[in-house]
Amino acid sequence: MGLTLAEKVLARASGRDEVRPGEFVVASIDLALVHDIFAADVFRHLVELGVEELFDPDRVVIVLDHLVPAPSEAAAAAHRTIREHVERFGISSFYDAGAGICHQLLPERGHITPGALVVGTDSHTTTHGALAAAGTGIGTSEMVYALATGKLWFRVPPTIRFELTGALAPMVAWKDVILALAGRHGDDVAQYKAVELGGPAASSASIASRLTVCNMAVEIGAKFGFFAADEAALAYLAERGHEGLEPFGPDPDAEYEAVHGFDLSSLEPQVALPSAVDNVEPIGQVEGTRIDQAFIGSCTNGRLEDLEAAAAILRGRQVHPGVRLLVAPASRAVFQAAVRSGAIQALADAGASVLPPGCGPCFGGHGGLLGPGERCIGTHNRNFVGRMGSARAEIFLASPQTVAASALAGAIADPRKVGGRG
């Protein structure tokens, strides 16, 4: 019997020929990611424990992305501590404030390869399954253990597969696909499980769109979210120095806990309503809901294709005077590309505030929080109570197209009706 992607990775990483759901394995970590909220704590624990050398400093990536630019003295002090320890432990892959969001930088800078086991102190580490890596979030203590030993325990998850068919209609995005899956199957359908996105339509997703979908796999509970590494993935990897890789996917006779079909053709723009990611309705159910803020960015949807999709709608138009539109490119490279492509010009001319690459507003940290009674529609990944400031604010999640159309209208709007100008 064949293996799923999760089983293949965990078998290889634990030195076994095969593993089955429910088994506990101790696996070798291929890449460990720590961001600035937790890095100072992780280093403090390591020093207190007397750990002088990390398992492999070349398999560690440190990113300052959540508290950038430093919104407080405490954050700036934490960043100083982190920089000192990056030096002390000889970590070469360090991205200082402004380089971008960790889940954009890892694929963009060539840190991800198919089949790698990637752990990060961030729940959205599932993102890296877009390139067929097994990425998952862990906490501070487990990261300390992983950095000291290079190993961590895992329970082999069963896998749910989504078989995708058809093609998306204009103004419908892969963000709408993952929101629809959450709405249809619930926010814990994949709890303790892995998810594979496959079927004939999977390869039609751009790498950026795959990153969006896998990013939100954790929002349906998933431990890992995967696309197979196909020709498009291998081409993306080759541009980042990984030449000559083979396609990597599940065995044809792999065993799944469930297989669900999903037809892209009939999908409409989707919106997750407050305050759960699975509280999803088609756009028609929420059109006209007044908004105060619109946000385009985050590790979910802050990539070039997202900024360009928004720019195509906003070009030559003005954001509604009652709306604050915030745009945060996912990385400096994305920002530079969007400057070159004209997307940033179009967004700024339309009235957007362009923020530095980072996580600030999305995780409720700083730079775009909401007051009581305010409403925000954003391209990010969570709309929980209190996620972006006030517990009495409301957050709606949607695609860049829907958020851009809503920013124009001052209320949640259907991008198919608003249309684009270029």
Place this chain on the structure above:
Amino acid sequence: MRGGTDAVIAGRVWRFGDDVSTDLLSPGEYAIAPLEVRKQHCLESLNPVFPRAASAGDLVVAGSNFGCGSSRETAPENLKALGIACVVADSFARIFLRNAVAIGLPVLSCPGASAAFADGDTAEVDLGEGTLRHAGTGVVLRGEPLPPEMREILAAGGILVVLRAGG
């Protein structure tokens, strides 16, 4: 081995509903605030009395998908710092469950738990048996005991204790 994860834990219940997120357990605005400050905001949006009045040995009983959201270990850490002796939920989000075990905070997944308890009730949790008993009504619910691999970490007092011991 007795003690640790085999002991029966009895305490006063603080009851919460479904989908209690890490944003509620540990709001992003206080991400790097000191523990003494941070824990005072734990679940305040759901019950402002909770962080002020929770005391050592109390229990949290909640609905499904408890701890959904972020990988922030500060979520279980805040509960532990407020004195919560055990969290029982209909089900847990996976990273919260791992983090709780990693820092030595006992947890029990027990479907039906949230429907059986109200604020202020007394509950008895037997982690070894995986059972939850309502001290008032005597009703016993059967949960899912943690696998031995996770109970070992819990019994040690967390994964850093295991690491220090050379495990």
